[in-house]
Amino acid sequence: METEEIVEELENVEVEIQNVQEQIKQLLDRQEKLYERQVELNSLLEACKASGSSMEFGAPVAVENWSGPFEWDSQADDVRLNVFGISKYRANQREIINVIMSGRDVLVIMAAGGGKSLCYQLPAILRDGVALVVSPLLSLIQDQVMCMAALGISAYMLTSTTSKENEKFIYKSLEKGEGELKILYVTPEKISKSKRFMSKLEKCHHAGHLSLISIDEAHCCSQWGHDFRPDYKNLGILKTQFPDVPLVALTATATQKVQNDLMEMLHIPKCIKFVSTINRPNLFYTVREKSPVGKVVIDEVAEFIQESYPNNESGIVYCFSRKECEQVAHELLERGISADFYHADMDVNAREKVHMRWSKNKLQVIVGTVAFGMGINKPDVRFVIHHSLSKSVETYYQESGRAGRDGLPSECLLFFRPADVPRQSSMVFYEYSGLQNLYDIVRYCQSRKQCRRSTYFRHFTEPLQDCNGMCDNCAFSSEVKEVDASHPAKFVVSLLQDMQGNDKRSTMLQLVDKLKNKRKELGVDLKREEIEQLVLQLILDRVLTEEFQHTPYSTNAYVTIGPLAKQVLQGRKIIKLEISSRHKNVTGNKKSTKRSVTSSVLEFKLDELRKELALVHRGIFPHSILSSELIRMISAQKPNSMEELEKIIGKLKTEKYGSRILEEISKYADTEPLDINAMLKDGPGNESRATKRLKTQKALLVIDSSDDEV
Numbered sequence: 001m002e003t004e005e006i007v008e009e010l011e012n013v014e015v016e017i018q019n020v021q022e023q024i025k026q027l028l029d030r031q032e033k034l035y036e037r038q039v040e041l042n043s044l045l046e047a048c049k050a051s052g053s054s055m056e057f058g059a060p061v062a063v064e065n066w067s068g069p070f071e072w073d074s075q076a077d078d079v080r081l082n083v084f085g086i087s088k089y090r091a092n093q094r095e096i097i098n099v100i101m102s103g104r105d106v107l108v109i110m111a112a113g114g115g116k117s118l119c120y121q122l123p124a125i126l127r128d129g130v131a132l133v134v135s136p137l138l139s140l141i142q143d144q145v146m147c148m149a150a151l152g153i154s155a156y157m158l159t160s161t162t163s164k165e166n167e168k169f170i171y172k173s174l175e176k177g178e179g180e181l182k183i184l185y186v187t188p189e190k191i192s193k194s195k196r197f198m199s200k201l202e203k204c205h206h207a208g209h210l211s212l213i214s215i216d217e218a219h220c221c222s223q224w225g226h227d228f229r230p231d232y233k234n235l236g237i238l239k240t241q242f243p244d245v246p247l248v249a250l251t252a253t254a255t256q257k258v259q260n261d262l263m264e265m266l267h268i269p270k271c272i273k274f275v276s277t278i279n280r281p282n283l284f285y286t287v288r289e290k291s292p293v294g295k296v297v298i299d300e301v302a303e304f305i306q307e308s309y310p311n312n313e314s315g316i317v318y319c320f321s322r323k324e325c326e327q328v329a330h331e332l333l334e335r336g337i338s339a340d341f342y343h344a345d346m347d348v349n350a351r352e353k354v355h356m357r358w359s360k361n362k363l364q365v366i367v368g369t370v371a372f373g374m375g376i377n378k379p380d381v382r383f384v385i386h387h388s389l390s391k392s393v394e395t396y397y398q399e400s401g402r403a404g405r406d407g408l409p410s411e412c413l414l415f416f417r418p419a420d421v422p423r424q425s426s427m428v429f430y431e432y433s434g435l436q437n438l439y440d441i442v443r444y445c446q447s448r449k450q451c452r453r454s455t456y457f458r459h460f461t462e463p464l465q466d467c468n469g470m471c472d473n474c475a476f477s478s479e480v481k482e483v484d485a486s487h488p489a490k491f492v493v494s495l496l497q498d499m500q501g502n503d504k505r506s507t508m509l510q511l512v513d514k515l516k517n518k519r520k521e522l523g524v525d526l527k528r529e530e531i532e533q534l535v536l537q538l539i540l541d542r543v544l545t546e547e548f549q550h551t552p553y554s555t556n557a558y559v560t561i562g563p564l565a566k567q568v569l570q571g572r573k574i575i576k577l578e579i580s581s582r583h584k585n586v587t588g589n590k591k592s593t594k595r596s597v598t599s600s601v602l603e604f605k606l607d608e609l610r611k612e613l614a615l616v617h618r619g620i621f622p623h624s625i626l627s628s629e630l631i632r633m634i635s636a637q638k639p640n641s642m643e644e645l646e647k648i649i650g651k652l653k654t655e656k657y658g659s660r661i662l663e664e665i666s667k668y669a670d671t672e673p674l675d676i677n678a679m680l681k682d683g684p685g686n687e688s689r690a691t692k693r694l695k696t697q698k699a700l701l702v703i704d705s706s707d708d709e710v
C-alpha cells in the first residue's frame, strides 16, 4: 500500500468514526429520554391504579380529605373576601390553605395564573407570627409587596434595595416579635449568603414567631427545571433548621422528575402534593404559517392585534434575536401599535421602564426575547404571539402561558416556518437533549391534525382532556388530508446520498431549492412550503439528520443522511405528510380564533376608573385595584348599594373605592352593550388605527381621552 493511499483511507476511517460517534451520541440521548419517559409513565400508571381507574387531576392527590370543615374556615372565608376581594376559591386553593394551617408541608403544582400566591398569603395572615417567602426575582417581590400594601397587609422585603430604616424594622420584628410584620419576602441569596439574616430568623423561630415558609417558583431548585438558579439549591437548609414550620413549595410546571427532585432537595419527603391540571382552558392555541417575507409577517401580526384587540388590550410578541426584537417593535409602531422592545442588551433601568409602562397599560405590546421571562405578573395579557418558534415545548408552554392569567379568554399564536428550525437547532444542539426538545415543538407546529393541548398533556404526563375546540387543529381538523410521501422521501435520500458521495454539503434551504428544481423526479407536485415540510418531517423521523459546523462567527446546520434512511430506500418505512388546505388562505383561520370583543360601557368606565385610582394611589397597578374578572362581575350584577358591592369585592376594596364604583354604576348601568369589533368592521378597511380608535371612542360617546395612549 502506498503511503498516500494509507493516509487517504485513514482520513476516511476517521470521518466514519466521527459519524458513528455522532450517531451513538444521538442514540444515547434518545435512550436517556426514553428512560425518563418510562419513569414518568410508570409513576402515572401507579397513580392511576392507586386512585381507582383514572387519575383525577384538579383534585388533590392526597389521601386525606383536606376540604374541611376546619375550625378556621369562617375566619379564612372572611379574609378571602374582605381582605383579598376574592369571592370564591379556585380548584385546590382551599385544600392547600388547610394543609398549611394544619402545619404540614406541601408541594403545589398549579398552572400559571392558577392562584398560587393566595395559598400562602392567606395562611400567613391567619397564623401568628411572620411568614418567610423566598422568590427568585426582585421585580416579582416588588410586585407582590405592592399588591399586599394595596390590601393593607404588612408585607416587607429584605433585599439590596431595602432602606436602612426598613431593615432595622424587619430585624427588630424578627428578633423580638414586635411590630406588625406578617410577610417577609427575600431572594434565595439571602438564605445562602447572609449569616446575619439566618441568625435573626433562628431567633424568630426560637420565639415561636416563624409562621410558615413559602418557596415560590420552586422549579428553580432543579437542574431539570427550565429556570435553574444555583442559590435555590441551598434552600434545603430551611427544613433542616426549622423542621416544625410548615413549608410550601410552589411552581407552575414540574415534570415528575422535577417534582421528585424538589421533594428531595427541600427535604420534604412527606409533603402533601397537589397537582392541578396543566390545562389552561381559556387559552386558544394557533400555529400559523409564516411567510418568508419579513414585512408580510409583521403585517399579519399588526392586523391580528388591530382587528382582535383594538382597545389597547395587553400583549407580548416573542422574537428570536435582539435585533429582530427591535425591528419588529419599530415596525409595529410604524403601523400604529404602541409597542416597545425588551431584551438582555438593554440596561436594567431601560428594561424596567418598558416593563412598568406595559404593566400600567401605557404601552400595549412588549416585543421581547426570552429575557422577558419569569417576572411577568400581569394578569390581563390577552395575547402572546411568537414571531419565531421557541426552543422546546416547555419553553413555549411557559411563554404562551403568560396570556390569560386572570382566567379570561386569551390567544396564543405561533408563526412557524421550517426555515426557522436550523436557526434554533444551531443554538441548542449542544444542550442536554436540546435537539430532541426542539424537535418536539417542531412536531407540535408541523401537525395539522393533532390537538395542540394533547402535546402538553403528554409532555407533563397528564391524562388527555377535552380541548373544547380551543385550538386551531380541533377547530379545523376536517380540512387536513394525509398523503403518502414515501416516494418523494426516497428521492430526497438518494439525492443527498449522491451529494455526500461528491463531498457536497447542503443546508436545509439549499436542499429545498434543489428539490424544487427537480419536481418531476419527486413524482408528486409539491409546493415549495410542502417540500420544506417534507424535509423537516424526514429530520423528525430520523431519516435525515442535522449536522453542525462551526465557523469563527456562527454555527451552520447541514442536512445529512440519518439512521433510518436505509429503511426508506428499501421501502420499509412509510413517510406521511399532513397537507392542509388551510394555509392557502393564511388569514382564513382568523375567523374562528378571533373572539368578538364585546364590552359594556360600564366595563369601559370601570377600566378607566381603575387606571385613575391607580394614578392616585401612586405605584399600584390598575389590576390590583380591580381585576378584569371583578369588573366583569360588577358589570353583570350591577350592585346598587355598598352592601351588595361588598358581597362581590369584599369589605376592604368597598371601603376604599366603593363610592366611586357605585357612582359609575348609577351613571352607566343601563347603557347598551357594544360590539367593538362589529363597529370597527363598518369602517373602511384602510383606516389608520388611531382613526379607528377615535371612531370607537366617538361612537361610545362616554369615553374620555385616556392617558394610555403612547
Ligand SMILES: Nc1ncnc2c1ncn2[C@@H]1O[C@H](COP(=O)(O)OP(=O)(O)OP(=O)(O)O)[C@@H](O)[C@H]1O
Binding pocket: 086, 087, 088, 089, 090, 093, 110, 111, 112, 113, 114, 115, 116, 117, 118, 251, 252, 379, 405, 406, 627, 629
Ligand atoms: N379564587 C380566585 N378567584 C379569582 N381570582 C383569583 C383567585 N385566586 C387568585 N386569583 C387571581 O388570579 C391572578 C393570578 O394569581 P397568582 O399571581 O397567585 O397566580 P400564580 O398561580 O402565582 O401564577 P404564576 O405561576 O404565573 O406566578 C391574580 O390576579 C389573583 O388575584
Ligand SMILES: [Mg+2]
Binding pocket: 116, 117, 216
Ligand atoms: Mg406566582
